[in-house]
Amino acid sequence: MAISKKRSRDSTKGGNAVAQEFDNKLDINGAEELSDGDNDHLSSDDEEPAEFPEINPDSDEDAGDSDDDANSDNDSIHSSDSDTSLASFSSVPSTSSNVSDFIEKASKKPDETDYYSQPPKQKLGFEATARTVRSDATGEDKTVYRNIEPGYDSDSDTEEQQNAIGDVPAEWYEDMPHIGYDINGKKILKPATKDELERFLEHTEGDADTVPSKNMQQDMKLTPDELRLIRRLEKGQVPDDAFDPYPDQVEFFTGKGKEMVTPISGAPEPKRRFLPSKWEHEKIMKIARAIRAGRIVPNKPKAPPKPTFYAIWSNTDEHTPHVMDAPAPQEPPPKTIESFNPPPEYLFNEQERKEWEETDEQDRKIKFMPQKYSNLRLVPAYANLLKERFDRCLDLYLAPRVRRTKLNIDPESLVPKLPSPRELKPFPIYNAISYTHNARVRSISVDPTGIWLASAADDGYVRVWELSVGRCAYSWNIGEGEPVHSVEWCPDKEVSLLVATSEKQVTVLSPLPILTTGLSKASAQQADFAFANPQAGATKTADIRYARPNESQRENGLLVKIEVPGTPKQVVWHRKGDYFATVAGDAGSKSVLIHQLSKHQSQAPFKRSKGSVQKVQFHPTRPQFFLVTQRYVKLYDLVQQTLLKTFLPGLRWLSSIDVHPSGDNLIVGSYDRKVCWFDIDLGDKPYKTIRYHNRAVRAVKYHPSLPLFASSSDDGSVQVFHGRVFDDLATNALIVPLKVLKCHTLANGLGVLDLHWHPTQPFLFSAGADGLVNLYSH
Amino acid sequence: MSTADGRNIPVILHSISNEHKIPEEMYMIPSTWKRFQLSQLINNLLENVSAVPFDFFIGEDSAGGKLTSVLSNHSNGEETLHLSYVPSILPPKHLSTYEHDDWVSSVSINRTAHNEHKFLTTSYDGVASVWNSRSEKTVELLGHVGPVLAGEWVGNAVVTGGRDCTVRMWDIDAGKPSQTLQCTAHAAPVSALAVAPPLLPSEPHTLLSSDWDGLVCLWDTRTPSAHEVDADPEEPVKKRRKSKPAAVEAVRKAPIHRLRGHTGAVNGVSFAKEDQTRAYSAGADHTLRLWDVGVGLESDSRVAASALRCVDSLNLHGVAVSGHVDRSVCVWDTRSSSTSNVAQKLWGHGSVVESVASHPHSPHHLASAALDGNVKLWDVRSPKQALFTVVRNPANGKTEKQNKILGVDWDGGLLASGGEDCAMQLHEARA
Known part of the structure; x- marks a missing residue:
């Protein structure tokens, strides 16, 4: 902030002697600068270069007259006011005739002589302002003092500050004719803005002792005091010029005649004052020993400083490149055709030359014409050198280069950390036993005690195997040549029942002859109960009929026949072993049927067809029901009879479903080769989609007690996974692929059609289209 | 491990069972010998009419097929090797x-x-x-x-x-x-x-x-x-x-x-x-x-x-x-x-x-x-x-x-x- 000269504004401090003094001094230097507009009534006093601090009595007379009207009670106040004024005046430097002298003084460090040697002339001058006049009211003489304007140091803001809009952006008033409001709420009009010429002139004339005031939107002139303050601050001095940083020392105790005769303490001088310091000695000895040992060489001449220079011809660039440095791509090395003496096959023949010359310069494949010189000496200067360099530079300049940061990531680290299958034993690893059917096995099931295995095949037979040795213990010819589509053991351990489905028929079976006496009796009774109590099954549907087989069939374990519409392809039991559901895709609205064995009652829970139903599944713990359509898995509440949730696997054709025994997860297999794992609470999108099969997935199954699941496919393989579900809801399920079991051969493009796990052991059973049922053991 | 041909190893042979006992003496046998030669040796000592094949053990472990390697790896040729033998089981x-x-x-x-x-x-x-x-x-x-x-x-x-x-x-x-x-x-x-x-x-x-x-x-x-x-x-x-x-x-x-x-x-x-x-x-x-x-x-x-x-x-x-x-x-x-x-x-x-x-x-x-x-x-x-x-x-x-x-x-x-x-x-x- 360049402030060259400073003049006080008269309007601000009318009675301020300092201001007057400034004005006077400045007037001497450049009175021509003063314009009438800049001065108000008090500056008229300055027209005479009167000897300061004399007060022009004429000008004061008006003030005195005006004061006459005032109450005489104010007199004492005036006097007290004048005292305060005096106090402030006392610190002001005295007048001096010489301006340069003054500036010198003002710029110097304030010396106390400037203050204290100054006679209080103002006091005299002020006293001179009092005069005695005869009062009109009393007719007596009274002393009239000069009307005192408020001092410079008094609250000037209230006086000066007009705009009362507060600290708001000035832009708010940009489009207004006013710039704000004064304290009385009147608009303050926008001052005339100076045009550029005026500003320029002002600048060149050097009248730059102004600062722009945002509030008033005009340039404000700085007062001399402000100017002085700024100057002191510029010099790094204390802003208050009244402060004396170097006062003289006042000597109270020292000096002539003030010497102390008696000591403060009578204690004798301690011994240590007379002894050399032990620690200093130690330090010195340390250095001395170092010098003796040669560790410190005193007065060792310093090595001359190494000259630093830049090896301009050095090949290696010692400067490390900037982090954002993108080096120019290298030009390809010259080829044979660019040689000065290329083999003749590189040279152009007439036609090539003509072609080269005719093509546009931009389109030429070779930018130059190869030429042959017998020796290097004959090679002329390269005419295109400059252009070529220019093109290269242009290329580098115009073609933006991208910094490609190389990812230094070990690809191994991106593979999720899965536990080794070795740690997840036991799981099935080898084919221990094969159970041989003569026809395609469609479905298998293991009884809840883990002793028997039932399989249903295309030749119409349902066979029961002793699973530990692989011997067929019993069989029925249910389908009589037609395929049996599905078979499932009742989960109730108190009875030994299984349900098989064939065309238009659901059959309840029990291998009575091979069972123990108690079990066979309980099984027969369970199936017979509703025949014995026919009133229990009151509601009979027209096309669903429960038939009692004849006695010889019953003796062989054929307990109940249920005629149903369509061909049921799947049967699932409810966990309690009384209800079972069948799915017949071709039965329209009665595609899903829920049968109750104890009452011989069947119902179709879905009045309308829900699309082509693929599979159904009971929830293992809650009264809920999963329905697998071609694309979606729907979860129904059986009590409320409402749709709870729809899962969106994002697959085209679902084939199979199984629900985790804990009831919070399910897996879905699809004909488009994928297996989806859903967390029921996690939303309708799959948690994991597994695609390891090469062909359609036919079956998926969870192990009832161990953290295992498996999927089977038309590619003839069975894949075993570790699928651990944690009790902690925050931890997602851990899925680890464990083993691929390939023990089936393809038959007519069909591979492994069904899977089942042993209820307690890590045994997996797979049913193949090649007529084999395999047991995989660990 | 030099397979020293012609090197002889001192061996003492014990019978585990009571039959087929031979006098416990030290025999120097070539390191290239196998089970067959050792069996022959015992059969000759017993003057058996029909040869009985034997299995040999070093200590309690069956030397089995490793007998050759044990013999050939017997490095110094001075330490006496104690071998036990039983009549071997014939193939069923x-x-x-x-x-x-x-x-x-x-x-x-x-x-x-x-x-x-x-x-x-x-x-x-x-x-x-x-x-x-x-x-x-x-x-x-x-x-x-x-x-x-x-x-x-x-x-x-x-x-x-x-x-x-x-x-x-x-x-x-x-x-x-x-x-x-x-x-x-x-x-x-x-x-x-x-x-x-x-x-x-x-x-x-x-x-x-x-x-x-x-x-x-x-x-x-x-x-x-x-x-x-x-x-x-x-x-x-x-x-x-x-x-x-x-x-x-x-x-x-x-x-x-x-x-x-x-x-x-x-x-x-x-x-x-x-x-x-x-x-x-x-x-x-x-x-x-x-x-x-x-x-x-x-x-x-x-x-x-x-x-x-x-x-x-x-x-x-x-x-x-x-x-x-x-x-x-x-x-x-x-x-x-x-x-x-x-x-x-x-x-x-x-x-x-x-x-x-x-x-x-x-x-x-x-x-x-x-x-x-x-x-x-x-x-x-x-x-x-x-x-x-x-x-x-x-x-x-x-x-x-x-x-x-x-x-x-x-x-x-x-x-x-x-x-x-x-x-x-x-x-x-x-x-």
């Missing part, structure tokens, strides 16, 4: 085939008959048969409803257990075989039987039976004067189609102890050979349990890696051997106190090891049979490889795939095995 030789109508579920060789061999086989068609060594069926025991799953010799009598949950004892010495006892404590098919001979000839045999429900029952073979258990009124009389020989109703007997502890099926039981009061049971719940038969309490339980299919006790104190679903044969040392201490695992079978039979006298030898159709003879001192794999000829026109072996027995000289091929095959395997 097929003797005869005993054809059945259905799968053979178990076989048992009568060990008490010294001059004549008798074989008991049980079959899935519900028949237990006794055969002589000329492949002739001497006795046919009809009585079980459904398959007979286990059979054992009780002295000269026979006990069988079947899927009809009964254990039946038969007297076959009389001109007409008759059922003498019927044990009906089981509620599930009887899976295995074990018999312990009495300490005194006057006392009855003790008998263990296990079922698929996890129950092990202890019986004796004393015939009570009256029925100890009421007859099951629900028992369908009609089912006893084949039980015509048992015209006289057998005495129903109650067990001495019901040993409960297994949480799954029990697939095998065995008495400890050295101590009749201890028994082992093999459970599908992955445990081998030790029972104190005298008080009828479980004394110990060992956990295996997989379900056990069978158990037998070696002729070595406290050592049991079991066959597993994971294809292994485990040798258990039940004398030490830790919970799972498989002393050795014998790997080699290709499928579930369905039956094991230990050598009646040797503490090291056993036979095991698996569902892949192989019977293997093992020496527990060389666990890496079986001594022999018995090749069974497919019988009864069965295909090679249908060869599951369900039962094996070995009396030290004869090896009997039977299974899916509906035949018991007899091999000579002397050890």
Whole structure:
């Protein structure tokens, strides 16, 4: 902030002697600068270069007259006011005739002589302002003092500050004719803005002792005091010029005649004052020993400083490149055709030359014409050198280069950390036993005690195997040549029942002859109960009929026949072993049927067809029901009879479903080769989609007690996974692929059609289209 | 390791058994010698007319095929090598085939008959048969409803257990075989039987039976004067189609102890050979349990890696051997106190090891049979490889795939095995 000269504004401090003094001094230097507009009534006093601090009595007379009207009670106040004024005046430097002298003084460090040697002339001058006049009211003489304007140091803001809009952006008033409001709420009009010429002139004339005031939107002139303050601050001095940083020392105790005769303490001088310091000695000895040992060489001449220079011809660039440095791509090395003496096959023949010359310069494949010189000496200067360099530079300049940061990531680290299958034993690893059917096995099931295995095949037979040795213990010819589509053991351990489905028929079976006496009796009774109590099954549907087989069939374990519409392809039991559901895709609205064995009652829970139903599944713990359509898995509440949730696997054709025994997860297999794992609470999108099969997935199954699941496919393989579900809801399920079991051969493009796990052991059973049922053991 | 040709090694040869003893002297033998030359040396010393092949051991371990490397690696040639030898087991030789109508579920060789061999086989068609060594069926025991799953010799009598949950004892010495006892404590098919001979000839045999429900029952073979258990009124009389020989109703007997502890099926039981009061049971719940038969309490339980299919006790104190679903044969040392201490695992079978039979006298030898159709003879001192794999000829026109072996027995000289091929095959395997 360049402030060259400073003049006080008269309007601000009318009675301020300092201001007057400034004005006077400045007037001497450049009175021509003063314009009438800049001065108000008090500056008229300055027209005479009167000897300061004399007060022009004429000008004061008006003030005195005006004061006459005032109450005489104010007199004492005036006097007290004048005292305060005096106090402030006392610190002001005295007048001096010489301006340069003054500036010198003002710029110097304030010396106390400037203050204290100054006679209080103002006091005299002020006293001179009092005069005695005869009062009109009393007719007596009274002393009239000069009307005192408020001092410079008094609250000037209230006086000066007009705009009362507060600290708001000035832009708010940009489009207004006013710039704000004064304290009385009147608009303050926008001052005339100076045009550029005026500003320029002002600048060149050097009248730059102004600062722009945002509030008033005009340039404000700085007062001399402000100017002085700024100057002191510029010099790094204390802003208050009244402060004396170097006062003289006042000597109270020292000096002539003030010497102390008696000591403060009578204690004798301690011994240590007379002894050399032990620690200093130690330090010195340390250095001395170092010098003796040669560790410190005193007065060792310093090595001359190494000259630093830049090896301009050095090949290696010692400067490390900037982090954002993108080096120019290298030009390809010259080829044979660019040689000065290329083999003749590189040279152009007439036609090539003509072609080269005719093509546009931009389109030429070779930018130059190869030429042959017998020796290097004959090679002329390269005419295109400059252009070529220019093109290269242009290329580098115009073609933006991208910094490609190389990812230094070990690809191994991106593979999720899965536990080794070795740690997840036991799981099935080898084919221990094969159970041989003569026809395609469609479905298998293991009884809840883990002793028997039932399989249903295309030749119409349902066979029961002793699973530990692989011997067929019993069989029925249910389908009589037609395929049996599905078979499932009742989960109730108190009875030994299984349900098989064939065309238009659901059959309840029990291998009575091979069972123990108690079990066979309980099984027969369970199936017979509703025949014995026919009133229990009151509601009979027209096309669903429960038939009692004849006695010889019953003796062989054929307990109940249920005629149903369509061909049921799947049967699932409810966990309690009384209800079972069948799915017949071709039965329209009665595609899903829920049968109750104890009452011989069947119902179709879905009045309308829900699309082509693929599979159904009971929830293992809650009264809920999963329905697998071609694309979606729907979860129904059986009590409320409402749709709870729809899962969106994002697959085209679902084939199979199984629900985790804990009831919070399910897996879905699809004909488009994928297996989806859903967390029921996690939303309708799959948690994991597994695609390891090469062909359609036919079956998926969870192990009832161990953290295992498996999927089977038309590619003839069975894949075993570790699928651990944690009790902690925050931890997602851990899925680890464990083993691929390939023990089936393809038959007519069909591979492994069904899977089942042993209820307690890590045994997996797979049913193949090649007529084999395999047991995989660990 | 320089194979120093012509280098001689000082060797001292000991005979483990009492026969084939040679004077204990030091022999310098060339380092290139093999088992054959060493056997020849001993045969020459013994002046045997017919050469006996020997197996050689260094200390207790079988040197086996490594004998050559031991000899050639015997570096300094000064240290004396101590070798033990036993007459080696000859490869089993097929003797005869005993054809059945259905799968053979178990076989048992009568060990008490010294001059004549008798074989008991049980079959899935519900028949237990006794055969002589000329492949002739001497006795046919009809009585079980459904398959007979286990059979054992009780002295000269026979006990069988079947899927009809009964254990039946038969007297076959009389001109007409008759059922003498019927044990009906089981509620599930009887899976295995074990018999312990009495300490005194006057006392009855003790008998263990296990079922698929996890129950092990202890019986004796004393015939009570009256029925100890009421007859099951629900028992369908009609089912006893084949039980015509048992015209006289057998005495129903109650067990001495019901040993409960297994949480799954029990697939095998065995008495400890050295101590009749201890028994082992093999459970599908992955445990081998030790029972104190005298008080009828479980004394110990060992956990295996997989379900056990069978158990037998070696002729070595406290050592049991079991066959597993994971294809292994485990040798258990039940004398030490830790919970799972498989002393050795014998790997080699290709499928579930369905039956094991230990050598009646040797503490090291056993036979095991698996569902892949192989019977293997093992020496527990060389666990890496079986001594022999018995090749069974497919019988009864069965295909090679249908060869599951369900039962094996070995009396030290004869090896009997039977299974899916509906035949018991007899091999000579002397050890």
